[in-house]
Structures are given as structure tokens and as C-alpha cells.
Amino acid sequence: MAVANSIILLMNNVVEINKVSKAFGSHVVLDNVSLNVEEGENMIVFGQSGTGKSVLLKCIVRLLEPDKGDIFIEGTNVLTLRIKELNDIRKNLGFLFQGAALYDSMSVRENLEFPLIRHFTFTDAEREEKIKSVLEKVSLEEAIDKMPSELSGGMKKRIGLARSIITEPKLMLYDEPTTGLDPITSKEISSLILELQKSLKMTSIVVTHDLLCAEIIADRAIVLNEGIVQHEGTITELTTSRDPFLRNFFSHEIVEEQNRRNNV
């Protein structure tokens, strides 16, 4: 019965990180980090700058190789896969980078069709329909023929998001999706992420400093500190905790959020 339960649990976990460690030289960034993210769940990763939040995301997609540990995506240990098998997993996930990482030399249309052309056999009409559909979702239909250099920071994030979801991935990873944006745009992007997650039934891991964004999106959150998962819980549990570290960590965020709300 216990075995059956653990299998069911394993099946429900889209991402399972077991005792992952990563160091750069003598600087240990992740130290035996373990984390499970269930299907359809929005997991927020908090932490001070330099605590390894982005490193954790990059280890999940193997942009960085962990020094030890295991990372399972839908039951497959990605760290043992060959590049071809890894790419099959990557085709089913989306990654929104901090600066959106749009391809500078390509127009918005070319950016969006890039993964479609390479991994699917859509006709031109089907591809065009998909591009228009995702642009409609991020409310940027008019930007279709613009170059990335002609877009504002918020627009770039939206197009980056559109490019990530155009293949309808089951798992989305967000690296600071609202950093550098004004409070109104930040709120819009956060609401958009939640909306997309619901409509496409995605599982998400979101690295952020933005408490407002986390409050909108999160089902659950963890706080990384000194390479370990120091706290885990809902946003309310974490922000109302009496733990000195959490009080100190969130007090600054709460003040910032109140300022933002006043501005909005």
C-alpha cells in the first residue's frame, strides 16, 4: 500500500528534485536541495540575490549540470539523459528568461515560429493561426512584425511568454518574470501568467522577488537561503511567520508592495 502511494505521489509530481548540489569553485550555491512540484501547481522560489534560485531553474533544464543529486521531470531523471532524449523533454517545457531572451535578429513573428518550424509539421496557415492566437493571449497582436529592439520591457516579457507557451508546454519555468517592470505592468504580467496556467493547465516554477507577483500566482512557495530550502508553505504562512529570517526577508518586500499598491 505504501509502495502504491509512493508511486501515485511520484506520478503526481511533475518535477522532483532530490538532494541537488551545485558549487562554482569553492562557492556552494545549492546544498542538497530537495523539492517536489505537483501537477498543475504554481511553485514560487524566493530567496535573496545570489542564493541560487536561477541556478536551480537552470539545473532543472540542464543549462547547468548539478554536481550531485537527481532531477526528475515526469518521472524521468533528466541528469542521466543523452542530449537527444533531453531535447524531447525540453520540447515539452517553456522557460521565460529574466530579460525575455528574444532573438534580436528575428522579428516577433520569426521568434514565435522558431520552435514551431523546428519541432512540428504545421502548415503555413496553421502556424500563422497559432502565432495570432498566442499574440492575442498576450494582447500584442499589433507587434507581429516588429523587431525586439522596437519593444518595451513589458512587451518583450509578453512576447517571451508567448514564445514559451506557443508549443503548449506542460511545465513552465519563469526566471524573475516581473523584474524591472513598473507595478502596473508587473501586475498585468502576473495575472497573465496565472490566466495562462489555468487555461493551458500548466505546472509552473516561478523564481521571483516580487511579493505581489507571488501572491497572484502562488499555490505554494519555498525560501532558499545559504543553498538550502529553509522554509516552505503558502504565501500567507510565510509572510505571517514569526521566524526572524522570514520576518526580515518579507518586511522589506511588504513595504515595497504597500508602496506599489499605493501607486497603483
Place this chain on the structure above:
Amino acid sequence: MKNSKTKVIKRNSIENRLTEFFIMIAGLWQFQLQFLKQVFVPPYEIDQIRKHMDELGIKTLPIVSVTGFIIGLVITMQMHPVMVRFGAEAFLPGAVGISIVRELAPVITALIFAGRVSSGIGAELGSMRVTEQIDAMEVSAVNPFKYLVITRVFATTFILPILTVYVIFIAFVGSFIAVLLVQNMSYAYFIDKVVSSVEFGDAIPGVLKTFVFGFIVGIVGTYKGYTATNGTEGVGKAATTAVVVSSLMILIFDMVLVKVTLWLWPTV
């Protein structure tokens, strides 16, 4: 005391530079091996290669045209009084032709190409690296090495010989104009003299070595850009060092290839 401190700092600086240099050579070697490992594996990205060849050709055509014309003109004007001094004025078109075909056009075109293209590739890929565009490509299950590196190296390797042949013809035009300034000669006679003087053993090695130069420009530019770090500062460094390293390597390989081509196609 102050002198010995300065000496230690200088020695450390030289040691650091030497270490950096050897690390770069090792990195470049590994990068080339990776190129050889992946070059025959599909997909071949033919459209991208064609696109880069078009872009690089159009980008460098004006500057190599001007350079080629000036090389032909200047070398002829320089050689004319010397040839007159030795009573060998009739050999002027032949001597100029051989100089252009064997050495001047391939090397100068390659150096101009390195300055224009290697820095451009270094800056472009460097900027893609520091803004995580290369990571984004990798995460979307596309091999960025094949898509960005191999396509560009192929394009530089095959476009440079074409540009060199073009520069040779433009240099002949420049040379003919210079000849006209100093003596009366028809273009047909000039070309006849050049063609009768320039042999197979002069033309083929001159053009063949530009494949090597083109490869150098591509591999150094992509290596510097692909491995760029430290934000915008790293991008600038990638662009400038790409030019310096590729130009230096072109000259070193030219020295080696002269020996090899003379052995393969002896002129005497």
C-alpha cells in the same frame, strides 16, 4: 623596494597574459574539435548557411572592392619605376599579376574580412550569450552550436575564396588604370600579358589558402562570441580579440601555407 614591487607586478601581469593566451589556444582547439564532431551530424541548416553567405558577401563587398582596386593601383605604381630601372618594363603586368594572385589579394582580402566579419560575429554571438538568447535556443531543444556556429563558419569558409577571386579581378582593373597613367597599353594586351605570366601554380594555391583563412575568421569569431562572459564588457572584448587573434592567425598560417603550396605546386 619600489622597483622590486614594480618588477613583481610586471612579472605577474606577463604570467597572467601568458596563462590567458594558453587557455584561449586550448579553448579554441576544443571548439574546433566540437565543430568537427558536429559538422556532419544532421540537420545541416543549409538555409542559414546561404543566408549568412549572402549577408557576409553583401556586407564586405564595398570595402573589398575599394581595397582591391587600391592594391592593384598602388602596387603597379610602386613597381613601375623599379621595372624601368632594370629595363623590364614589359614584365610589369606579369609581375603585378603574380604578386596579386599569389599573395596580396588572398592575404589582404582575408585581413579586411577578418576585421569586418570576425568582430561582427564575435559581437553578435557575444551579445546573444550574455542576454541568454543562446540558452533560450538550447532550452527550446535547438542545438545552438549547429545553428549559430557551424552555419557561420561554413559561410565564412566558402564566401572568402569567392571574394578573393572578385578582388583579384578588381585589382587587375586598378593595375590597368595605373599602367595607363604611365604608359600606353590596351586592356587586351595587359590581360594577355597577365594571363601568360600567371600560371596554374600561382592561381590555385592563392585561392585555396583562402578557404583556410575563411575558416580561421569564422572559428575565431564564433569561439570568442560563443564563450563571451561578463556582460557588455565581455561582448566588446569578444569583438576586439576576435579581430586580433584571427588576423594574427591568418598571417601565421599564410607563412606555413606558402611553404606547403610551394612544395605542392613548385614554381621553378
